[in-house]
Amino acid sequence: MQSPKGIWKVITASSVGTLIEWYDFYIFGSLSTIIAQKFFPAANPTAALLSTLATFAAGFIVRPFGALVFGRLGDLIGRKYTFLLTLVLMGGSTFLIGCIPSYATIGAWAPALVLLLRLLQGLALGGEYGGAATYVAEHSPAHRRGFYTSWIQTTATLGLFVSVGVILAIRNIVGVDEFTNGNGWRYPFLLSIVLVIVSIFIRLKMQESPLFSKLKSEGKTVKNPLKESFGKKENFRMVLLALFGATMGQGVIWYTGQFYAQQFILTKCFVEYEQANTIILISLAIATPFFIIFGSLSDKIGRKHIMLAGMLLGVLCYRPIFQELYETADLSKKVENVAAMQKLESVSSVAGGVGDSVKLVTVSKVYEDGSQSKISTRQQISSKGVVSEPVNAGKEIQLGSAGKWKMVGLITLMVLFVTMVYGPIAAFLVELFPTRIRYTSMSLPYHIGNGVFGGLVPFIATLITTVPGTDHLSGLWYPIGVAALCFVIGLLYLSNKPGKNAEQ
Amino acid sequence: MDNLKRYLGFLWMLAGPVILIALIAIAAKNIDINGTTDISKPIPWIIIISIFTPVAIGLTIFGWYAWKGEYDKEQ
Numbered sequence: 128m129q130s131p132k133g134i135w136k137v138i139t140a141s142s143v144g145t146l147i148e149w150y151d152f153y154i155f156g157s158l159s160t161i162i163a164q165k166f167f168p169a170a171n172p173t174a175a176l177l178s179t180l181a182t183f184a185a186g187f188i189v190r191p192f193g194a195l196v197f198g199r200l201g202d203l204i205g206r207k208y209t210f211l212l213t214l215v216l217m218g219g220s221t222f223l224i225g226c227i228p229s230y231a232t233i234g235a236w237a238p239a240l241v242l243l244l245r246l247l248q249g250l251a252l253g254g255e256y257g258g259a260a261t262y263v264a265e266h267s268p269a270h271r272r273g274f275y276t277s278w279i280q281t282t283a284t285l286g287l288f289v290s291v292g293v294i295l296a297i298r299n300i301v302g303v304d305e306f307t308n309g310n311g312w313r314y315p316f317l318l319s320i321v322l323v324i325v326s327i328f329i330r331l332k333m334q335e336s337p338l339f340s341k342l343k344s345e346g347k348t349v350k351n352p353l354k355e356s357f358g359k360k361e362n363f364r365m366v367l368l369a370l371f372g373a374t375m376g377q378g379v380i381w382y383t384g385q386f387y388a389q390q391f392i393l394t395k396c397f398v399e400y401e402q403a404n405t406i407i408l409i410s411l412a413i414a415t416p417f418f419i420i421f422g423s424l425s426d427k428i429g430r431k432h433i434m435l436a437g438m439l440l441g442v443l444c445y446r447p448i449f450q451e452l453y454e455t456a457d458l459s460k461k462v463e464n465v466a467a468m469q470k471l472e473s474v475s476s477v478a479g480g481v482g483d484s485v486k487l488v489t490v491s492k493v494y495e496d497g498s499q500s501k502i503s504t505r506q507q508i509s510s511k512g513v514v515s516e517p518v519n520a521g522k523e524i525q526l527g528s529a530g531k532w533k534m535v536g537l538i539t540l541m542v543l544f545v546t547m548v549y550g551p552i553a554a555f556l557v558e559l560f561p562t563r564i565r566y567t568s569m570s571l572p573y574h575i576g577n578g579v580f581g582g583l584v585p586f587i588a589t590l591i592t593t594v595p596g597t598d599h600l601s602g603l604w605y606p607i608g609v610a611a612l613c614f615v616i617g618l619l620y621l622s623n624k625p626g627k628n629a630e631q
Numbered sequence: 632m633d634n635l636k637r638y639l640g641f642l643w644m645l646a647g648p649v650i651l652i653a654l655i656a657i658a659a660k661n662i663d664i665n666g667t668t669d670i671s672k673p674i675p676w677i678i679i680i681s682i683f684t685p686v687a688i689g690l691t692i693f694g695w696y697a698w699k700g701e702y703d704k705e706q
Contacts (some may be wrong), residue, residue, distance in 0.1 A: 158669070182675075185678065187678055187682045188681070188682055225661050359700070360696075364693075364696045366699050367689055367690075367693040368693070368702065370686075370689065371643075371689075371693050416641060462694075488635075548688065573704070574687060579683075579686065586669060586679075589668075590661070593661075619632070619636050619639065620636060620697065
């Protein structure tokens, strides 16, 4: 095993690269609205189709496929060179997305190239995590494996943190108009190449994992890791157990606590964009150290109990927590400060409709708790003076200090559940499989659990809300149901002791 | 405990095809060839059903293994 100084070098080299990969993957998601405007105009059916493929295929198909491709490679040629390759692939793809001319300049080539690069991003992400977690775990002493691998676990959340932070910073530096309508949105993508070069430089100096090196020197590496992982019952049954008893529930808890919460306060609570993202940033910053705390705790009391406790807390608390978030921004429960109320009216012509015009009314209100709201309505006025019914044209709420900090507390609580399920899971997965097939075997359940089960949270939540009689909380039944099923399977079938394969 | 794990294995075996059939039925209900939202477009459903088919088969195999006592000594 590594000396204390050596293990920190290993953790730094692995974590920085993995963090950059998450950053690269998230900025596409965070900027998806702008990317859609630049590359996937809804009026063009081909571009719209490519947009759908970019959204769904990258997460659901390509990530698990990347886990298989790079997992196999990692078990054949080694961890170090495989996760160097995934880093180059991810960084190169991200940088190139920032360079592609818009649809207006090169037509259908633009969305096709973006789709291709997004798929490469998904492929690289599928290969990265298993390599980094395996690499760190194989350098760690058994009794501290949870602690050391938990540093890798912080990278997914920190990647989101950095991506949101970089986007907000660049948006403020270049201005909202340049960021949205000019080239400002490209800078977070272009910045990636600098980060990746630094990370490659660090990783190149690292040695191969000692366990894999030993295996290789003894000639005990397998010729076909895929066949060994999924063709042999003793390994395949553990792949299935890892998926249905751990990563499936972990994926939905992770996605709900971070991404669905962000989407919920933006689209259901109508919190203003910068304030919503600031709330997320603060929550992530407060909760992130708990990945390490729960990872370390798992070395003492076992992985299973902590992960399942996180799942159970999610199952029991999601509905009350989301209801509290909703009520925090519910204007009907706030007392208006009538003296500070403003009503702005503007009337503008409609392009192409001679004599027709649109009346846009924005009402700004201030509330006694310090919150502010802007509610806009739009009415069509025909040339004959007929005025249509007002339709909603936007709503934005700036929470007062108490409301803001209440949301920070609630989201921090949900990210704490994330740290419970996610902090120990790398060590848990590593210990289920022997060194010769570890990269392949742990990567697939991880990426199905996170990419497929977790990634489907917004889609299925939206689907559920289309059922008559549902409300703003009904979408939560999907993560609650999946986490509950995973909890039952995990409780019955998982062991709280490290797998017997941990040292093989 | 081992008996419970085995009996529940039967439930997991059934859950695989049930989930898949439910998914296909929901897809058929929601797909609208002229739809503009993600849940009415066919492509997301094709992708989701394609990726969930092996997952559902996996759940059935998991149930089979549990039924046969493959996980009896994991506790």
